[in-house]
Amino acid sequence: MDNENVKEQVLKAYSFRHACKEFDGSKKISDDDFNYILEVGKLSPSSFGFIPWKFLILQNAEIRQKISPVSWGAELKLPDASHFIVILSRKTADLIYSSKYISYIMENVQKLPQNVIDKRKKGYENFQKNDFKLLENDRAMFDWGCKQTYIALGNMMTAAALIGIDSCPIEGFNRDKVEEILSQEGILDREKFGVSCMVAFGYRKKAPRPKTRPSLDKLVEWIR
Template sequence: MTHAKIQEALEWRYATKKFDSTKKISAQDWKTLTDSLTLAPSSYGIQPWKFLVIENPAVREQLKPVSWGQTQVTDASHYVVFLYKETMDEAFVQKYINRIAEVRGAPLEALDGYKEMMVNNLVKAPEEKIRVWSQRQAYIAMGFLLETAALLKIDATPMEGFDPAAYDKILGLEGTGWKSVATVALGYRHSEDSYQNLKKVRFADEALIEYVK
């Protein structure tokens, strides 16, 4: 993909306010979008996140009132709720270590040092610190999803305007150790969404980017 195509996609995307509910994302495109989530980077590579794809229309209708009535919840082709791991425990670290050994064919004992480092830095850290850290990790994955969608010319709206506690209750997350932190609606803009015609407003490069030499 050329630099010009990437620039065009970045200029084209916007936080879609009104989706065309009749247009659906193809299975091939959706697989690429989910790849952007599963391949997103995270600290230690441990992926303290989950992504709930809400396909049930009735559940989406339940979520809409606690999302301040935003129509993207029900009208978008796909609706993803980003979850973060509230606390880190040794069992989760071991699960990740086992996965490393499986994928790379490494003996478990060779990973003892890496496991110990994660236990010391994550499991033994204050719970509030881990909550904040885990939430930040989820936003890294969101960024990958948003840019991938733009490159595919699929509209996406990142959303924080909802009641997380209500989401957790509706989605059966209470007591699971996972909590909702943000959502992304994906699909195709409605022709009546006037926001698509507005010029993108950003500060100039020199106001945002500084070079330390």
């Protein structure tokens, strides 16, 4: 496929994509298509390549029902979405420069030699302490991790739109109450993870309203 066709397909996907309010519960995403969406999430970029996210795929109807009363933004999606993901971000315990998780990523995933690991750890420590001041409080570190989860979120929604699958990103929920429920269900370690956002996937129940966006010149300023 040449570049012009690629650009046309991507723009069509973004025109197709919308925050789907209600899903057709009779239509389900195939395993193959959903694994493709997850693979795109896995391959998404993260700071230092340390992958702060985890995807909880909530297919259990009882758990969906439990979080619905404290997830007002997801209330219409939870009953009928084909797939529903709660995206988690790691917390300070895992993301701090001295953590076992960071060592695991560099040693076992990135497979870096020890001299490179030592150098990267020093740079990562300086970044956390001085550049972004992430060690001043746990919320700063968690918010930094959450920002990165949105890269994976956006990429997965785009990947879905490219093959005609609808999605809806969700921030409308009470974080503490959702985390409490997931913790009680034994699927969330609150010491290491917190809920960043949610996203529903499936097929639209009805056609969306036309997109509304300001013109490009209102959003872009060229500095030459």
